[in-house]
Amino acid sequence: MEYKYNLAKLQSDKEKVEELIVRQTRRVGQVFPQKLEQEFWQKNVERARKHAEKYVWAGILAYFVFMMVMIPTDFWIVDKRFFEHDFALCLLGLIVGGLALLVFYFFSCLPRIKRYFSQASMVILFFTLVTISCLTMSIETVALQHQSMAIVTIIYILGNILTGIQPRLMLITGLLAASTTLVILMTFDFVFNTLVFGRILVGSCLLGYVISHMIFARERMMYLYTIRAKISEQIHRIHTTELLHLSQHDELTKISNRRTFDETLEIFFDRAKRAESALAILFIDVDFFKNYNDHYGHQKGDDVISTIAKSIKNAIRHMDFVARYGGEEFVVLLPETDAHGAYAVASNIFKAIERLEIPHEKSSVSRYVTISLGITVYRGENFMDKESLLGIADQALYRAKQLGRNQIYYQSIRSANSDNVIGF
Known part of the structure; x- marks a missing residue:
């Protein structure tokens, strides 16, 4: 009977998912098969895109409030000897961040380009990190440099969390941005502590990778639980349908009773x-x-x-x-x-x-x-x-x-x- 075949297949699929849940809990080898792995990341990217489309304006508003707080406070922090130079660079850095948010939003919602959301996210992150890092090292006021480095670290971490992209790809993007920044700074003879700045950039990448890896490990479990719940619902529906069929039909002849x-x-x-x-x-x-x-x-x-x-x-x-x-x-x-x-x-x-x-x-x-x-x-x-x-x-x-x-x-x-x- 077809329903028995479907039921047996669903039971087999459920057992496989439960085995994956156990392996995911123990982290034994490669947990997801390749097809399921691709589906998982596709769904994560799509979910991140929808969240960006839905909530990015709230993020932009928060960023605007952040600018309103940062600009006046920077006025008091900037060394008076380098006021015009440093204040202009801080303002430019804030503008770059705002533009990055807008471009990120456009790639999340515009029909013609939203299919490139994941690629665009990595490019935006790379550009933003390199630009703000270079602007940071151009600032003469030490206090502002420290503040900007903290912002760079936050950008690294948020980029890993908000884009839904695989942590290893975001790690590669972050390390590439860090390397590019260091090359640019050394090429143009910027005065900075290479060891300290490199540790900040690389450390931010690794921190973002670890945090996102932990988050996506949890997401994997939730994804498996969701698949198991859907299969259980299908099994329940088949049982219910079959019971209804049996209550309405004669068992011997398969016609109505x-x-x-x-x-x-x-x-x-x-x-x-x-x-x-x-x-x-x-x-x-x-x-x-x-x-x-x-x-x-x-x-x-x-x-x-x-x-x-x-x-x-x-x-x-x-x-x-x-x-x-x-x-x-x-x-x-x-x-x-x-x-x-x-x-x-x-x-x-x-x-x-x-x-x-x-x-x-x-x-x-x-x-x-x-x-x-x-x-x-x-x-x-x-x-x-x-x-x-x-x-x-x-x-x-x-x-x-x-x-x-x-x-x-x-x-x-x-x-x-x-x-x-x-x-x-």
């Missing part, structure tokens, strides 16, 4: 009554089925019931409804179908069973398995309820049996009420 028939008859009957349209009912019984069971065995009997149910289902229209009424009895509902249409459908069923040519040595009417079939048609009569309608269809089947079985018998509601039975 008596309970579902009762519910469907009520719906079809009320609809026909309101619309004053025709509703035909066919009652079907397998002839001499007890004799068949006694002679061939119950397993063969079950096979016959299952085969006949399938033949009936294939012989009716898509709008019709078939159910196993009980034992060897079946019932078919034909909405918007008059007596002639009902008889045509009944003939299709009758011929379909004949074509099966299932041997039946203990039948008194044929060498093969046959059926008796009773028909009645409801036309919206106000005096009729569904129980009475079902009783008339049962009477029609009884008359088919009385007249010798292996035949179709139609009984109208009017003739049933007047005991005037009419047969085809």
Whole structure:
């Protein structure tokens, strides 16, 4: 069965995810398979992009407030000997940071360029780090240099956290920015302590890498828990669907059961009554089925019931409804179908069973398995309820049996009420 195959596959997938959770907890080797690894980082980058699109204006506002605080305070910190030079560089550094935020936002939301979000994030981080680092080393006031170095460190760390990019790629970007900055500073003969500044730049990269690595280790666990929850939900849905199917269908024949028939008859009957349209009912019984069971065995009997149910289902229209009424009895509902249409459908069923040519040595009417079939048609009569309608269809089947079985018998509601039975 397809549902069993799907269920087994989902159970297998769930076991694999649970194994990955254990390995992630213990950090044993490469945890994620390559495909899952790619999906994880794609989702992380996309989530970071959406967060940037949604919250970057709040970040820009916070940055604006930060500038309003930094600019006046820098005024008091700057060495008066280098006031114009240092203050201009500080202001330029703040402008560069603001522009970087704006460009970051554009790549997070503009349709034509947002697919380059991850690449743009690394380029923006590289440019911002190199530019601000060079501006920092151009400042003469020592206190401002220390302040700017702290800002550079924060940029390194935030770049690792906010972009959703793999920590190793961000580490490479940071180290490349640090190396480029040192080369530029040495090329243009800036006066600075290479060891101290290099330790700050490289240390910031490593710190950002470690923090982001810890965060993404947690994200990996959350990602695995989410996958497991989705698989569990699918398994639960399959179980629920199958239980619903079993409650509505006969286990042997896979067609609707008596309970579902009762519910469907009520719906079809009320609809026909309101619309004053025709509703035909066919009652079907397998002839001499007890004799068949006694002679061939119950397993063969079950096979016959299952085969006949399938033949009936294939012989009716898509709008019709078939159910196993009980034992060897079946019932078919034909909405918007008059007596002639009902008889045509009944003939299709009758011929379909004949074509099966299932041997039946203990039948008194044929060498093969046959059926008796009773028909009645409801036309919206106000005096009729569904129980009475079902009783008339049962009477029609009884008359088919009385007249010798292996035949179709139609009984109208009017003739049933007047005991005037009419047969085809």
